[in-house]
Amino acid sequence: MHTDREIRGIRTAVAGWRGRGEYIGLVPTMGNLHDGHLRLVEAARRTADRVVVSLFVNPLQFAPGEDYERYPRSFEADAARLAEAGVDLLFAPDVATLYPDGGSRPPTRVEVPGLSDILCGAGRPGHFTGVATVVTKLFNIVAPDAAWFGEKDYQQLLVIRRLVADLCLPVEVFGVPTVRESDGLALSSRNGYLTPEQRAAAPALYQALTAARDAVLAGEEPGNADTAGWNRLQEAGFEPEYFTIRRAADLDEPGPEDRDLVALAAARLGEARLIDNVRFER
Amino acid sequence: MHTDREIRGIRTAVAGWRGRGEYIGLVPTMGNLHDGHLRLVEAARRTADRVVVSLFVNPLQFAPGEDYERYPRSFEADAARLAEAGVDLLFAPDVATLYPDGGSRPPTRVEVPGLSDILCGAGRPGHFTGVATVVTKLFNIVAPDAAWFGEKDYQQLLVIRRLVADLCLPVEVFGVPTVRESDGLALSSRNGYLTPEQRAAAPALYQALTAARDAVLAGEEPGNADTAGWNRLQEAGFEPEYFTIRRAADLDEPGPEDRDLVALAAARLGEARLIDNVRFER
Numbered sequence: 001m002h003t004d005r006e007i008r009g010i011r012t013a014v015a016g017w018r019g020r021g022e023y024i025g026l027v028p029t030m031g032n033l034h035d036g037h038l039r040l041v042e043a044a045r046r047t048a049d050r051v052v053v054s055l056f057v058n059p060l061q062f063a064p065g066e067d068y069e070r071y072p073r074s075f076e077a078d079a080a081r082l083a084e085a086g087v088d089l090l091f092a093p094d095v096a097t098l099y100p101d102g103g104s105r106p107p108t109r110v111e112v113p114g115l116s117d118i119l120c121g122a123g124r125p126g127h128f129t130g131v132a133t134v135v136t137k138l139f140n141i142v143a144p145d146a147a148w149f150g151e152k153d154y155q156q157l158l159v160i161r162r163l164v165a166d167l168c169l170p171v172e173v174f175g176v177p178t179v180r181e182s183d184g185l186a187l188s189s190r191n192g193y194l195t196p197e198q199r200a201a202a203p204a205l206y207q208a209l210t211a212a213r214d215a216v217l218a219g220e221e222p223g224n225a226d227t228a229g230w231n232r233l234q235e236a237g238f239e240p241e242y243f244t245i246r247r248a249a250d251l252d253e254p255g256p257e258d259r260d261l262v263a264l265a266a267a268r269l270g271e272a273r274l275i276d277n278v279r280f281e282r
Numbered sequence: 283m284h285t286d287r288e289i290r291g292i293r294t295a296v297a298g299w300r301g302r303g304e305y306i307g308l309v310p311t312m313g314n315l316h317d318g319h320l321r322l323v324e325a326a327r328r329t330a331d332r333v334v335v336s337l338f339v340n341p342l343q344f345a346p347g348e349d350y351e352r353y354p355r356s357f358e359a360d361a362a363r364l365a366e367a368g369v370d371l372l373f374a375p376d377v378a379t380l381y382p383d384g385g386s387r388p389p390t391r392v393e394v395p396g397l398s399d400i401l402c403g404a405g406r407p408g409h410f411t412g413v414a415t416v417v418t419k420l421f422n423i424v425a426p427d428a429a430w431f432g433e434k435d436y437q438q439l440l441v442i443r444r445l446v447a448d449l450c451l452p453v454e455v456f457g458v459p460t461v462r463e464s465d466g467l468a469l470s471s472r473n474g475y476l477t478p479e480q481r482a483a484a485p486a487l488y489q490a491l492t493a494a495r496d497a498v499l500a501g502e503e504p505g506n507a508d509t510a511g512w513n514r515l516q517e518a519g520f521e522p523e524y525f526t527i528r529r530a531a532d533l534d535e536p537g538p539e540d541r542d543l544v545a546l547a548a549a550r551l552g553e554a555r556l557i558d559n560v561r562f563e564r
Contacts, residue, residue, distance in 0.1 A: 007450060100447075105395075108392065108393065108394045108395070108414070108445045109393045109395065110390065110392055110393075110449070113389075113391065114388060137449055140449055140450040162390060165382075166389045167422055168289060168419045170422060
């Protein structure tokens with residue numbers, strides 16, 4: 001595996017592969033890799049001839065007061081795991097490479113209206129604009145044929161699908177199912193913020209989502225299932241930010257005729273803000 | 283010259299050329315072509331192996347109440363001129379091709395903060411976001427190596443240079459000098475809105491800009507030259523929107539040490555909103 005911090009080196013490597021007709025896959029990450037990320041790499045390797053992983057903790061997607069500074073960084077361990085997983089190229093730019101003007105002027109932004117403003121976007125103003133902007137930049141630098149994202153960040157996946165469609169980016173976007181611990185907790189870098197007691201309570205998030213799914217499948221109104229899920233999280237010691245059942249296609253409120261649904265929640269447990277979701281058809 | 287209204291056809295044609303190592307040039311236009319556009323095509327032909335022209339009147343860059351509906355359209359004549367000029371491919375999409383969701387939801391936007399909000403951006407809210415968005419889409423569809431824009435739309439040229447830098451778009455951007463009538467009036471589709479009397483008065487715009495340049499070169503303060511230019515436009519029958527001397531690099535207010543300047547103005551003359559600029563070094 002080759003590692004490069006510069007845009008030029010990435011472009012040269014990818015251009016060489018493309019010149020040989022190879023299909024290029026990209027897995028964007030913020031590092032601190034866990035098995036969920038490795039699942040993305042495996043999925044990419046099954047489809048792509050060459051797999052590029054980007055590792056960049058993107059300041060633009062953290063709101064003021066969020067955990068940008070203390071977000072866990074583990075470059076050496078990450079690079080070793082990616083090399084072992086068969087990644088061809090690791091793009092690990094410095095902040096000044098992707099944002100050369102620093103804070104001296106606001107950078108060009110990619111905004112996905114609507115989808116960016118609800119749920120996690122309501123609780124984290126500017127977050128999805130930061131995501132959409134950096135993903136657009138990564139796509140323009142790497143020029144992949146396809147990119148893989150985790151379904152754990154379901155709203156992010158929809159934002160990226162929409163920006164790709166709207167901006168006519170020539171990239172296929174694939175979602176990869178969430179990887180969970182044996183007790184159901186979705187893998188996340190932010191699980192590392194949990195104390196042992198909080199870690200023991202954390203699976204309640206997934207349990208509340210699957211309970212909401214089961215209630216709706218048994219005929220419950222989504223609105224009632226939302227309330228029950230919110231209460232269940234509070235009882236487990238979470239501070240819920242939202243708990244809601246939405247249409248899977250666009251995260252709008254579901255009507256009686258909508259079949260393809262997703263239960264989503266964000267909740268704080270101690271220092272950690274955890275999110276998870278369960279997709280289902282009724 | 284081949285004409286295509288579909289994204290797929292454009293991508294197929296360009297991919298074929300790129301596969302042979304050819305250098306692809308793009309000239310984005312809104313049609314109603316005049317000699318200024320043809321100058322862009324000539325510049326592109328001197329550098330690029332293949333020249334693609336896009337012809338699309340972009341609704342997103344017109345504010346409500348502006349001239350989107352009556353903007354002059356002359357597709358057959360335009361296509362004939364482009365074919366004669368040696369253009370390889372004309373991309374003339376329908377509105378529904380670039381904005382498939384119509385007005386049902388707001389599309390993903392590319393925003394260039396700061397530069398988009400001043401001068402023409404102050405008078406035309408949303409205009410440069412519409413420009414930046416459609417240019418990003420055209421770049422993603424055509425995937426040109428380089429694109430050519432007229433210096434008459436100087437602020438637009440800077441917006442595009444900045445979005446290309448900020449979003450890491452792999453496109454070289456070239457500006458082409460303004461083409462003028464023999465009396466100095468810059469060529470523009472909107473000159474067609476002028477009555478014969480207004481047309482006779484219209485060269486005062488360029489004259490006021492060159493007079494401001496000459497005054498600054500003779501030692502006048504830019505602020506005084508701005509006022510003189512504004513008055514001169516009013517005397518000629520214009521309603522000025524702005525008349526200002528700025529730094530050429532970023533359109534900020536010039537300090538005493540700034541050498542590379544541009545005098546810019548926008549003014550209404552009857553039904554036409556005209557813009558022009560003169561770049562100079564002191």
